[in-house]
Amino acid sequence: MSxxxxxxxxxxxxxxxxxxxxxxxxxxxxxxxxxxxxxxHKTIGKQFLITGMVWxxxxxxxxxxxxxxxxxxxxxxxxxxxxxxxxxxxxxxQPEFYYGxxxxxGTVLVFFVLTAGLSGTFANLLIPLQIxxxxxxxxxxxxxxxxxFFIAGIVMLASIFVHTGPASGGWTxxxxxxxxxxxxxxxxxxxxxxxxxxxxxxVSSLLGGLNYIxxxxxxRTKGMSMTRLxxxxxxxxxxxxxxxxxxxxxxSGAILLLFDRNLGTSFYLSDIxxxxxxxxxxxxxxxxxxxLFWFLGHPEVxxxxxxxxxxxxxxxxxxxRKPIFGYMAMLGSLFAIAILAFLVWAHHMFVTGLNPFLGSxxxxxxxxxxxxxxIKVFNxxxxxxxxxxxxxxxxxxxxxxxxxxxxxxxxxxxLGNSTIDIxxxxxxFVVAHFHIVMGVASFFGMFAGVYHWFPKMxxxxxxxxxxxxxxxxxxxxxxxxxxxxxxxxxxxxxxxYLDKKGWVSFNQFGELDKxxxxxxxxxxxxxxxxxxxxxxxxxxxxxxxxxxxxxxxTLEWTTKINPGHGNWEGExxxxxxxxxxxxxxxxxxxxxxxPVGANESKH
Amino acid sequence: xxxxxIVAILALGFLITFQIAKASEYVAVLRGYExxxxxxxxxxxFMLLAFLILGLIGVYYCNERLKGKILGExxxxxxxxxxxxxxxxxxxxxxxxxxxxxxxxxFSYKYQESDKxxxxxxxHNNKLELIWTVIPAITLTVLVGFGxxxxxxxxxxxxxxxxxxxxxxxxxxxxFRYPGKDGVxxxxxxxxxxxxxxxxxxxxxxxxxxxxxxxxxQEMHLVVNKPVKLVIGAKDVIHDVGLAHFRMKMDAVPGTxxxxxxxxxxxxxxxxxxxxxxxxxxxxxxxxxxGKGHWSMRGTIIVETxxxxxxxxxxxxxxxxVANPDKDPSVKRDSVIASAPxxxxxxNR
Ligand code: HEM
Ligand SMILES: [Cu+2]
Ligand SMILES: [Cu+2]
Numbered sequence: 001m002s003x004x005x006x007x008x009x010x011x012x013x014x015x016x017x018x019x020x021x022x023x024x025x026x027x028x029x030x031x032x033x034x035x036x037x038x039x040x041h042k043t044i045g046k047q048f049l050i051t052g053m054v055w056x057x058x059x060x061x062x063x064x065x066x067x068x069x070x071x072x073x074x075x076x077x078x079x080x081x082x083x084x085x086x087x088x089x090x091x092x093x094q095p096e097f098y099y100g101x102x103x104x105x106g107t108v109l110v111f112f113v114l115t116a117g118l119s120g121t122f123a124n125l126l127i128p129l130q131i132x133x134x135x136x137x138x139x140x141x142x143x144x145x146x147x148x149f150f151i152a153g154i155v156m157l158a159s160i161f162v163h164t165g166p167a168s169g170g171w172t173x174x175x176x177x178x179x180x181x182x183x184x185x186x187x188x189x190x191x192x193x194x195x196x197x198x199x200x201x202x203v204s205s206l207l208g209g210l211n212y213i214x215x216x217x218x219x220r221t222k223g224m225s226m227t228r229l230x231x232x233x234x235x236x237x238x239x240x241x242x243x244x245x246x247x248x249x250x251x252s253g254a255i256l257l258l259f260d261r262n263l264g265t266s267f268y269l270s271d272i273x274x275x276x277x278x279x280x281x282x283x284x285x286x287x288x289x290x291x292l293f294w295f296l297g298h299p300e301v302x303x304x305x306x307x308x309x310x311x312x313x314x315x316x317x318x319x320x321r322k323p324i325f326g327y328m329a330m331l332g333s334l335f336a337i338a339i340l341a342f343l344v345w346a347h348h349m350f351v352t353g354l355n356p357f358l359g360s361x362x363x364x365x366x367x368x369x370x371x372x373x374x375i376k377v378f379n380x381x382x383x384x385x386x387x388x389x390x391x392x393x394x395x396x397x398x399x400x401x402x403x404x405x406x407x408x409x410x411x412x413x414x415l416g417n418s419t420i421d422i423x424x425x426x427x428x429f430v431v432a433h434f435h436i437v438m439g440v441a442s443f444f445g446m447f448a449g450v451y452h453w454f455p456k457m458x459x460x461x462x463x464x465x466x467x468x469x470x471x472x473x474x475x476x477x478x479x480x481x482x483x484x485x486x487x488x489x490x491x492x493x494x495x496x497y498l499d500k501k502g503w504v505s506f507n508q509f510g511e512l513d514k515x516x517x518x519x520x521x522x523x524x525x526x527x528x529x530x531x532x533x534x535x536x537x538x539x540x541x542x543x544x545x546x547x548x549x550x551x552x553x554t555l556e557w558t559t560k561i562n563p564g565h566g567n568w569e570g571e572x573x574x575x576x577x578x579x580x581x582x583x584x585x586x587x588x589x590x591x592x593x594x595p596v597g598a599n600e601s602k603h
Numbered sequence: 604x605x606x607x608x609i610v611a612i613l614a615l616g617f618l619i620t621f622q623i624a625k626a627s628e629y630v631a632v633l634r635g636y637e638x639x640x641x642x643x644x645x646x647x648x649f650m651l652l653a654f655l656i657l658g659l660i661g662v663y664y665c666n667e668r669l670k671g672k673i674l675g676e677x678x679x680x681x682x683x684x685x686x687x688x689x690x691x692x693x694x695x696x697x698x699x700x701x702x703x704x705x706x707x708x709x710f711s712y713k714y715q716e717s718d719k720x721x722x723x724x725x726x727h728n729n730k731l732e733l734i735w736t737v738i739p740a741i742t743l744t745v746l747v748g749f750g751x752x753x754x755x756x757x758x759x760x761x762x763x764x765x766x767x768x769x770x771x772x773x774x775x776x777x778x779f780r781y782p783g784k785d786g787v788x789x790x791x792x793x794x795x796x797x798x799x800x801x802x803x804x805x806x807x808x809x810x811x812x813x814x815x816x817x818x819x820x821q822e823m824h825l826v827v828n829k830p831v832k833l834v835i836g837a838k839d840v841i842h843d844v845g846l847a848h849f850r851m852k853m854d855a856v857p858g859t860x861x862x863x864x865x866x867x868x869x870x871x872x873x874x875x876x877x878x879x880x881x882x883x884x885x886x887x888x889x890x891x892x893x894g895k896g897h898w899s900m901r902g903t904i905i906v907e908t909x910x911x912x913x914x915x916x917x918x919x920x921x922x923x924x925v926a927n928p929d930k931d932p933s934v935k936r937d938s939v940i941a942s943a944p945x946x947x948x949x950x951n952r
Contacts, residue, residue, distance in 0.1 A: 079606045095895040170892040176857055177840040177893060183774070184894045270858030271793040273805075274774070274839035278794050286841055286856050320714065321722040329732045351843070352854045353861030356758035360751045367743045374739040375732065377703060382731070384710040386723035391647035391715065399651065399711055406703045410696040413743070417750035419688045419757065422681075423850040426843065426890040464631075465624035468647065479658065487669040490689075492847025494890040497898040505847055505886050508672045525613055529620065542628060583722035 037147075039139035040565050044146050045124035046457060049450070051150065052117020053531060059108035062101045064524050066498070069093040071517025073499040087165070096185050098498045099168035103186070104160065106171030107194070111201055112156070114304040114442050116149050116208075119243075122307055122449050123212045123236040125457065129556035130230050132221025132573060134566045137214040141207045148204030152197045159193035167194035170496065172297070175268040175289050179260045182274045192261065195254045202247045202254075209240035209247075216240075221555070223575035227331075228592070230554050230579040231324060234331055235310025238338040239303050246299040246342070253292030260284070287352055294345035301438050302341045306334065308445020309376065309405075312398040314579075315448050316380055318552045319395040320387025321588060323580035326379045333372035340369040350418040351425050359418050366416035373409050377402065388583075392550075393467030397448035400475045401441050407479075408437025411486065429489020432482045440478045447471075450534070455549050459562040460541030466533040470526055477523035481516050488512070553579045553591045641716070648715035655708035659701075674847060678874060678885070678906075679865040682850035684753040692746060761864035765830035768823060770887075771804070772835075772842030772855040775896030777887055780804055781817040783921060788834065789813025796838070801926035808923060818922040823887070823904045825867050826912045832864040842900065843891035848874070854891055867906045874906075 038044060068077060069092075076091030087097035124142065128135055136142045159166045168186025169178040177183050178191050216229070216237050229237075256267040268289050269281035317324040324330060346354060346362040354362075380402050389395065411433040414420045424430060447470070454462050493506045500506040548557040555575070559567050573593045581590040585601055631639040677686045714720070769780040769788050782788045789812035796805035806813045825831050835844055837855035844863075845852045853863040875883045887902035907915070924931035 077606070095898070099892075099895060099897075168895075174841055174892070180840065183840055187894075272839055272857050273793055273796045276798070278796060282858075285859065287859060323724065323726040325725060326727045326732050328727070351852050353856060353859060356755060359758070360754055363750055363754065364747055367747050370743055371736060371740050375736055378735040379732075381703065381706050381710060382725070384707070384714060386725065387710075387714045388717065388720050388722040389648075389711060389715050391644050391651075391711075396647060396651075399707065402707055403704060406700065406707070410700055413696055413746065414689065414692050417688060417692060417746060419685055419750045419753040420692060422757065422852050423685050423689070423847075425852055426845075463624050463628060464643070465627045466620070468643070469620065469624075472650065475654070479661075483662070484665050484669060487665075487673055490673040492674060492845065492888070494845060494888050494898075496892050499898060502899055502901060503886060503888070504880075504882055504884050505674065506888070512669070525617075529617060532617075532621070533624075542632075580726065583724045585724075586721070 037143060039135070039143050041124045041128050041136050041139065041142060042457070042563070042567075044142055045121050047146050048117060048120030048124060048149070049457075051146075051153065052113050052121060053534070055108050055112040055117065055153065057528070057531065059105050059113060060524050060527060062105040062108075064521055065093065066098055066101045066105070067517040067520045069098055069498050071514045073501065093498070095498060096165060096168060099170075099496070100160075100166045100186050100190070102496060103168050103170055103173075103194075104156075104166050107167075107198075108156070109439065110171060110300070110304065111198070112149075112153060114439070114446070115205065115243075115300070116201070118304065118307050118442060118446050119212075119236065119239055120146070120149065120208060121446075122232065122311060122453075123208065123240070125453060126230075126232050126556065127212055127215050127236060128219070129456070129559065129563075129567060130233050130554050130579075131216060131219065131224055132555045132568075132575065133215060133219035134568070134572070136211050137219060138211055142211050145204045145207035145211065148200050148207065152200035152204060155193055155197035155200060159190050159197065162189050162193070164188040165190055167191040172290075172293055173257070174286070174293070175257055175260065176272060176286055179257060179268055180272070180274055180279075181261070182277065192258070195258050195261075198254050199251060202251045205243050205247050209243040212236055212240040213244065221572045221575055224592075227328075228575055228578045230310075231313040231327070231330055231334075232307070232310035234334055235306045235313075238334050239306045242299040242303050242306075242338055242341060246296040246303075249292055250296035253289055253296075256292075257289065287349070290349055290352060291345070294348045295342075297348065298345040299341040301434070302337055304438055304442045305445075306337070308401060308442045308448075309334070311449040311452070312401045312445050313380070313383075314554070315394050315398045315452050316383050316402075317580055317582060318452075318550050319392055319398075320384050320389045321551075321582045322383060322387040323582055323584075324379070325382035325385075326375075327578065327580060329375055330379055333375045336372040337369060340365060340372070344369060344416075347416055347418075347421070350421045363416060363418045367413065370409065370413055370416070373405075377406055377409070392451065393462070393464060393471055394448045394452035396468070396471045396475075397444045397451065400471065401444040401448065403475075404436050404441040404444060404478065407483075408433055408435075408441060412437060423492065424489055426495050427489035428485050428493050428495060431495055432485035432489060435485075436478070436482050440474075440482070444474075447474075447530070452550070453556075454534075454537070454541075455544045455561075456556055456559075456563075458538050458541070459544050460537055461544060461549075462537045462541060463533050466529060470530045470533070473526040474523055477519050477526070480519045481523070484512055485516065548591075551589050553581060553589055555592060558591065558593055644716050648712050651708050652712040655705065655712075658704075675878065677848070677850050678869050679846075679849035679851065679867055681757045681865045682848070682868075684757060685850040688750060688753055691749065695742060695746065757865075758863075761832040761862075762830050765832045765864055766826065767832050767834060768825070769804075769834045769836070770823070770844055770855065771838060772844070772889060772893070772900070773838040774840065774894050775889070775900040777821055777823070777900075777902035778803060779819050779823045780922075781819075781916060781919075782812075783815025783817055785812055785815055787812040789816050793838075801922065804922070806922065806926075808927065814923045815921045816923070817916060817919040818925075819919065821902050823902065824912055824915050825904055825906045826909050827867050827870045827873075827906050829909070830864055830866045832862060835861045835863065840893050841891050842889045842893050845888040845890035846885070846904070847888065848885055852890060870906045870908065871904075872907075 078091040080088035081091045087094055164185040167190045178187060181188050216233060259265040260268050266281035266284040268286050269284040272279040272281060313324050313330060344362060344366045347366045350359050415424055415433060451462055451467055488509055544561050547561055558573050575592045576595045577592055579592050584590060677683050767782050767788060771778040780788060790807045790810040791805040792807055793805050795802060795807060804818060835853050835855045837857045842855040843852060844855055849865055851863055851865050853861050875881055885904035887904060889897055889900035928934055
């Protein structure tokens with residue numbers, strides 16, 4: 001009973017003799033071991049989720065602040081000075097503050113929210129529940145993974161409060177800017193803290209990822225072959241593989257950068273004269289860092305996106321009461337994306353002086369990745385076709401996800417074509433592209449997941465009316481914010497410009513910028529409403545009365561409404577079929593645990 | 604006061620929403636949960652359809668409002684290629700966009716839950732899946748083909764008659780160097796940089812190619828219809844030479860020189876007429892985050908006729924003479940002492 005061993009904390013090892021009657025007795029857990037240093041995957045998932053939500057609020061608030069500057073560059077907001085003092089002198093956001101905010105916004109949302117918050121939550125929650133395991137392969141490493149993430153967060157948070165401000169070199173942190181203390185305030189201690197925080201984050205992510213992989217490979221219940229896995233699990237699997245293979249590369253990049261900053265090495269530095277000071281470094285390559293960064297950076301965008309894709313597949317299938325269309329193709333395309341994700345990084349570097357021939361190879365590989373993406377879209381569409389669709393808030397967010405993924409994926413075809421990228425690189429077009437396809441789309445996947453699995457997490461429902469408002473305002477808002485932004489990029493407006501007054505070519509979008517700012521504030525407010533709904537519903541939401549409220553096939557719905565440590569009270573159920581028998585042979589759904597009947601039709 | 608007002612309104616709106624949300628849940632429970640769920644389902648199905656229609660109208664409206672603001676005609680030969688590729692891609696993706704978005708929202712609306720319908724068990728269809736693997740693959744191959752063809756044209760070697768200009772980015776401004784009559788930029792070494800001694804570039808004075816090189820700041824001059832090759836570098840951090848009107852862009856990396864070339868098609872004067880904007884000027888934007896002044900790192904370009912350009916260049920004294928006034932044949936021995944500090948001050952500004 002190796003699973004049973006794992007669910008117990010170290011103290012429980014002494015009770016090993018009792019393990020056969022697992023579930024019939026309860027260890028009295030202290031508050032600390034139950035909610036703080038918990039080793040139950042469900043609790044760790046919730047910890048990731050709630051921490052992620054806190055970071056999302058912080059990251060979102062930052063964007064509201066810098067949107068104020070972009071929409072109303074001439075207006076003074078005295079309240080900002082009250083809160084931020086010199087950073088917002090005269091009620092106006094100062095450039096260094098602006099760049100600090102942008103950098104923190106990007107870092108926090110990409111890594112802390114959409115990587116840790118998304119994978120951390122749903123990989124932890126769903127993997128054991130959907131594959132039929134009592135917990136992760138190593139609950140202890142799993143707990144460590146959360147706490148490394150937590151400490152990384154503390155370090156990042158601390159960096160915001162140091163005297164010279166947080167790192168401000170952009171979330172990509174390119175040297176030499178990020179390597180030279182002389183280059184600006186944010187390049188002082190703030191950048192060191194950023195690098196340390198990222199290193200801790202990477203450790204967390206590796207611990208988590210290795211655990212997810214080994215759990216999926218080794219701890220599936222009887223009958224759960226790899227091709228009977230629900231798609232979210234496959235998605236988390238590839239996500240974890242991407243992370244394990246690419247995060248170490250970023251770690252090495254970050255460490256070399258720390259060396260250049262603190263030990264006088266010249267990995268990235270050469271021929272530099274800054275503020276009249278001639279630096280001794282020669283022979284380094286600033287571009288090396290970009291290769292290391294994007295070798296993680298591109299897989300990273302799929303680390304963010306794949307879990308959302310997996311959950312959306314599941315939710316669309318459950319709620320259209322139809323099997324996911326083309327399960328094997330969905331799998332194959334996930335696999336293709338995971339492979340290609342490693343072969344396209346240099347499309348972020350077309351205009352760095354990259355060898356043009358190499359550039360053309362990356363064009364080819366980049367546009368190849370659009371093929372599996374297209375397959376996924378068509379399969380989702382066919383899943384909806386002739387379904388019997390229930391629009392739960394989760395379904396709506398899943399549909400919204402597909403819409404956004406189409407819109408953002410198509411603009412990727414512009415950027416992946418190096419000829420067009422010459423004009424669009426580092427403009428607002430890129431900002432529009434990746435917010436739609438990665439930022440908002442993944443958030444939609446995450447929201448869909450939260451609405452769908454909230455009953456499993458807390459035994460209650462989220463308030464539906466608030467859920468619908470949340471969806472509609474966010475959906476409309478997202479398009480209002482990011483769709484017109486493409487035009488700014490087509491006009492050539494560079495990213496990270498906080499005021500365009502001084503420019504003849506770029507100052508024609510004043511009204512648009514105002515509109516975008518107003519909509520962002522509204523959308524942000526609605527997210528706060530969601531957070532409220534979340535916490536309110538944990539305690540006061542409508543209670544779930546049946547173990548399988550959505551009529552779903554997967555194993556998590558065979559547990560009790562509020563499953564305890566170990567998930568299933570008796571034996572772990574055995575699996576007899578794939579998870580998508582919806583609407584088969586006139587039956588609305590057939591759980592995975594049901595043996596295949598003698599007269600059942602084949603598919 | 605205003606802020607307080609906004610916060611108060613938000614809070615109030617929030618409270619009201621919350622009360623409605625709570626009430627609707629109670630009503631649902633009273634009236635029978637299934638029934639009210641089905642009503643909501645219809646409402647959301649309808650909203651999805653409405654979103655599609657209004658969204659498409661919105662896309663059209665947005666385009667009408669903004670299409671006039673995106674810079675207009677490209678001002679270089681390469682820019683023409685870039686724009687052509689862009690519009691071809693736009694056409695292809697727009698068709699896909701319409702088909703897929705319409706299908707998404709239409710299916711959602713059409714196949715919303717109804718007691719009369721049973722979902723159709725349809726787990727896969729290999730032929731269909733093959734079709735929609737192959738069609739995107741072919742389309743993309745065509746786009747890649749065109750793209751790479753243009754890309755090689757744009758990034759290929761500059762023609763032999765191209766003029767050269769060196770562009771150097773620094774926090775937060777642009778410096779330019781013209782090779783002078785010999786057509787060759789003299790050697791430089793970063794440890795020679797010394798603005799106080801009138802050597803902002805770090806030129807090696809022993810290299811005779813340096814003797815006629817001209818140094819200017821912030822404003823670059825180019826000749827219309829004459830290919831120009833920019834040799835790009837940076838002093839401190841990475842910058843990027845962004846030329847939106849020419850549709851060109853290249854990073855400026857300290858320690859690793861980069862190049863790009865193009866042919867300006869219109870003089871600044873012509874562009875003033877074309878755009879109807881008397882203040883028109885070609886701008887160089889820094890497109891790579893480079894510190895707190897990134898957003899204001901602006902240079903300008905004057906595109907002019909060969910004669911105008913020659914006259915302008917002739918009016919500039921080679922940096923070699925600025926830095927070594929004793930070598931300057933046009934300066935009389937005794938006036939050197941008076942003029943040197945003055946020029947120095949201007950250059951160092
Ligand atoms: C059809 C598939 C896609 C293609 C062809 C594509 C292509 C590109 C290219 C070429 C760039 C670089 C643009 C530039 O900096 O000039 C880019 C940027 C970016 N893409 Fe995509 N993309 C695709 C899908 C995605 C997806 C699915 C995600 C996220 C899940 C994503 C997230 C991003 C992000 C975050 C950036 C910006 C990085 C930065 O800060 O510079 N893209 N994309
Ligand atoms: Cu990429
Ligand atoms: Cu710059």
